[in-house]
Amino acid sequence: TMADFPGEGREEVPDTVFVDGLFKECTEKDLIEYFGGIGILKKVRGKGRFAEKKEKIYLYTDSSGGFTGQAKVTYEDPESA
Numbered sequence: 001t002m003a004d005f006p007g008e009g010r011e012e013v014p015d016t017v018f019v020d021g022l023f024k025e026c027t028e029k030d031l032i033e034y035f036g037g038i039g040i041l042k043k044v045r046g047k048g049r050f051a052e053k054k055e056k057i058y059l060y061t062d063s064s065g066g067f068t069g070q071a072k073v074t075y076e077d078p079e080s081a
Contacts, residue, residue, distance in 0.1 A: 013074075015074055015080075015081050016072055016073065017035070018030045018072055019031075019071065019073060022067075022069045022071060024067055026069070027069075028057050031057050031073055032055050032057065035057075035065055035075075036055070039075045039076070039077055039079075040075065040076040040080070041049055041056065041074065041075060044054065057074070059071050060072075
């Protein structure tokens, strides 16, 4: 299935899953561990010349920088999503 992202002008992305209702203590590492067991997570290179590739996971934060309990997880294969 495809991800539906919150907000106006919702966008469908076939390789990405939107997750809601996560514990506030949930970390990127927790998501990599759990969702990586379902399929291969897409990796992207970070900013900077020598940046390493890392899993394409986005944790939503509020205006004070606190985790909202929502995240996006992107897979290499849309079938995994």
